[in-house]
Amino acid sequence: MENDVKHLDSAIGENLRRQRLALGLTLEALAEASGVSRAMISRIERGETSPTALLLARLCAAFGTSLSAFFADAEQPASPFLARDEQPVWRDPDTGYIRRAVSPSGTGSNVDLTEVEFPAGARVTFAPQTANAGITQHMWLFQGEMELKVGETEYTLQPGDCLFMPLMAGITFHNPGKTPARYAIVLERRSGF
Numbered sequence: 001m002e003n004d005v006k007h008l009d010s011a012i013g014e015n016l017r018r019q020r021l022a023l024g025l026t027l028e029a030l031a032e033a034s035g036v037s038r039a040m041i042s043r044i045e046r047g048e049t050s051p052t053a054l055l056l057a058r059l060c061a062a063f064g065t066s067l068s069a070f071f072a073d074a075e076q077p078a079s080p081f082l083a084r085d086e087q088p089v090w091r092d093p094d095t096g097y098i099r100r101a102v103s104p105s106g107t108g109s110n111v112d113l114t115e116v117e118f119p120a121g122a123r124v125t126f127a128p129q130t131a132n133a134g135i136t137q138h139m140w141l142f143q144g145e146m147e148l149k150v151g152e153t154e155y156t157l158q159p160g161d162c163l164f165m166p167l168m169a170g171i172t173f174h175n176p177g178k179t180p181a182r183y184a185i186v187l188e189r190r191s192g193f
Contacts, residue, residue, distance in 0.1 A: 010047040011088070012056075015070065017045040019063055034062035052094040053124055061129035066167060066187065069112070071101045078106025095122040102184075114185040118146065118175045125172040132167040134190040139163045144181030147174040157183075 020030050020041075031038040036058055043049045051059070053067070060070045071088060082104040089100045095118075102113040139148070141157045148155045149172040150165045157163060165171060167187070175181045 012051065012090070013045045013047040016041070016059065019065075019070070020045075023063065030059070030062055034058045050091075050093045053092040053097070053099075054094070054126065057126050057129065061132065066112075066132060066135050066189065069189065071099075079104050080107055092124070095119065095124050097122055097124065110189045112185075112187040112189075114187065116181075116183050116185060118144070118173065118181045118183070120144075120175055120178050120180055123172065123174040126170065128168060128170040130168065135167040136188050137165060137167055138186040139165070139183055140186065141181065141183045143183075144175060144179050145177045146181050146183065147176055148172065149174075 020027075025033070027038045027041055030036070030041055034041075036055055040049070040051075040055070041059070044051050044055075056070065057067055060067050063070070071090070082102070087100050087102055089098060091098050097119060098117040100115040102115055103109065103111070139146075139157070140162045141159055143159055145159075146157045148157065148163060148165075149170075150163075151169045155163055
């Protein structure tokens with residue numbers, strides 16, 4: 001997966017701007033709703049910086065959408081097929097985790113598939129977001145080990161383990177191992193998301 005990372009900064013910025021304008025939001029209004037500075041939003045929209053996963057999650061919450069839905073909007077035109085070499089790949093500049101959007105976009109499906117490679121020792125915490133109410137996900141671990149905290153409950157996953165969780169809960173992902181972890185996220189949105 002490492003060699004497949006594409007530079008999506010420009011596409012992310014264009015998608016962010018398109019969604020902001022579609023909702024009739026000014027830079028100031030989005031900054032207030034998301035808690036992300038106007039200057040940072042402007043830099044992302046111009047493709048000058050790559051947003052972190054936490055920053056994107058805050059922007060998506062302000063839009064009332066999920067991270068998977070945000071990336072789906074930046075993907076290729078609608079098609080029931082998406083070849084591996086065309087699947088958008090994004091690296092979180094903060095933790096180095098790599099996210100591959102596997103699902104073809106624009107199909108109308110309420111399910112998104114994502115492949116993740118999570119570096120050894122990395123940790124990311126997503127705060128609870130009411131905008132994610134009704135969105136659930138399964139995490140299916142293929143390689144390595146992961147520790148997750150969903151709300152106040154902690155889980156340790158080994159290869160083959162699967163964890164179901166609501167996206168609305170605060171979630172911490174942590175790889176306590178010495179090698180990268182690899183897993184799939186199967187996200188399901190309620191109709192209308």
